[in-house]
Amino acid sequence: MDIQLEKKNPTEASIKITLSEADYQPKVEEKIRDYRKKAQIKGFRPGKVPDSLVRKMYGKAILVDEVNHALSHALQDYLRENKINVLGEPLPQRKDADAIDWDKQKEFTFTYDIGMAGDFSLKLDEVKVTRYTVDVNDALMDETIENIRTQPQLSNSVEVDEYQEGDLVSGELKAEEGDFVNNGVLSPADLSEETRKLFKGLKKGDSVSFDIKEAFTNPAALATATGLSAEEAEKLEGDFTFTVEKINRNEPAELNQELFDKVFGPGVVTSEEEFRTKVRETIAENYDRESERLTNQKIREELLANTEIDLPDDFLKTWLKATNEKVSDEDLEKEYPMFARDLRWTLIQNKLAEENEVKVDTKxxxxxxxxxxxxxxxxxxxGDEIEDMLDNYANNYLQEKDGQNYMQVYNKLRHDKVMEVVRQKVQLEENTVTADEFRNQLQQPQ
Structure with missing residues (x-):
């Protein structure tokens, strides 16, 4: 066997593999003997089929299989032993296969095109990124606690006499022409701005009319209000009258033990002071997670912008076309820049993991x-009663989707470890901001 690497440029090369008869024929003979033992051919007892007949019937197919098998192993072994990290997959040159005479040839030569990333270095100490800490002040605390108290699952629903914005109304929705009638709950918040104004100050027994298509801008809300499927509700048109039968308002939950237990679990906090402390800690933890995510994103963008990595663009486009036959040239040109960007980040992340010996084990x-x-x-x-079942649950989940779930968790843990190392090596400028200022940062294009 002879293998030669020919570099066309720093990112593209070809590998020529020449197989001699000694590289594949022993396996061919072994397979033919195995076929003789198992072949069931009319007129011959099992194991007594003539060698010449087996070769005539199966010889060429066995030869093709064994040559391909030898080629695949030789190529993969060569790449691994020479530490050649290919991008995509090696692409065989079709002209070699088309020119083969399987009946006469004893020596076979195949050439594969490969793509590689150019050498690059990372300068983490030159990366400068701002890390934000959100000031959990009293105003943010009060806003958060008010939001907790008014959550539908925590607040108290009380019946009132007059509608105010945010209330829910129950009553009869009736078409002014036709037979449609439905009794149900209506949320004016789901209606158009002009229609919402009609509900201001309504009391039990009052009615309001509106054009059904102009009133509802959300098909899902229309389906809910009419009790119909989205397809059926879409067919409704004309003026409808809604007659108010009941008005309900969500009153904020009281700051008592019942609320504390619902929010943080039974007995975790036992006073309003402890509740506020726990809320403050939770807010800080949530914003810290968001800040870490934003910091990681900014580091990623800085590394991508300042790390030059040459890619074999022509090879990769050819490979993408070969493995995705339905992709048009237009779509490929449109989507390739994002593919190349993601590939560069993968290469950067792999280099960071290798240089910093980042590993994730199955445990x-x-x-x-x-x-x-x-x-x-x-x-x-x-709680504790499910501990004995956790191993089975976890293993079943990780084995689903042919191991994709495992790789998803593995890649996330590896990414988190890599970024933890990176944050320690780049220049982080700490900046304390208000919650509104931080939300504005999250909305900035990355």
């Missing part, structure tokens, strides 16, 4: 999934 993957399952069951009020 970490399993434990991460188990913790996620624990949190899910805790939200249902279950």
């Amino acid at each position: 970490e993957v399993v434990e991460n999934v188990k913790e996620g399952i624990r949190q899910q069951f805790r939200s249902y009020g279950m």
Whole structure:
């Protein structure tokens, strides 16, 4: 066997593999002997089929299989032993295969085109990124607690006499022409601005008329209000009358033990002071997670902008076309820049992981999934009683989708570890901001 690497440029090369008869024929002979033992051909007892007949019937197919098998192993072994990190997959040159005479040739030569990334270096100490800390002040605390108290699942629904914005109204919705009638709940918040004005000050027994298509701008809200499917509700048209039978308002929940237990779990906090402290900690933790995500995103953008990585663009486009036959040339040109950007980030991340010896083992993957399952069951009020079942739950999840779930968790843990290392090496400028200022940062295009 002879293997030669020919570099066309820093990012593209070809690998020529020449197989001699000694590289594949022993396996061919072994397969033919195996076929003789198992072949069931009319007129011959099992194991007594003549060698010449087996070769005539199966010889060429066996030869093709064994040559391809030898080629595949030789190519992969060569790439691994020479530490050649290819992008995409090696592409065989079709002219070699088309020119083969399988009946006469004893020596076979195949050439594969490969693409590689150019060498690059990372200068983490030159990366400068701002990391934001949100000031959890009293105003933010009061706003958050008010939002908690008014959440539908926590607030108290009370019946009132006169409609105010935010109330829910129950009553009869009736077409002014036709037979349609439905009794149900209507949320004026789902209506157009002009229609909402009609409900201001309404009391039980009052009626209001509106054009059904102009009133509802959201098909899902129209379906809910009419009790019909989205398709059926879409067919409604004309003027409708809604007669108010009941008005309900969500009153903020009281700051008492019942609310504390619903929000943080039974007995976790037992006073308003402890509740406020716990809310403050939770707000800070949530904003810290968001800040870390934003910081990671900014670091990613800085590294992509300041790290020059040459890619074999022509090869990659050819490979993408070869593996996605339905992709048009127009779509390929449109989507390739994003593909190349993601590929550059993958290369950067792999280099960071290698240089900093970042590793993730199976135990970490399993434990991460188990913790996620624990949190899910805790939200249902279950605790220690599910511990004995966690291993089975986790293993079943990780084996689903042919191992894709495993790789998804693995890649996330690896990414988190890599970014943790990176944050320690780049220049982070700490900046304390208000919640509104931080939200504005999140809305900035990245």
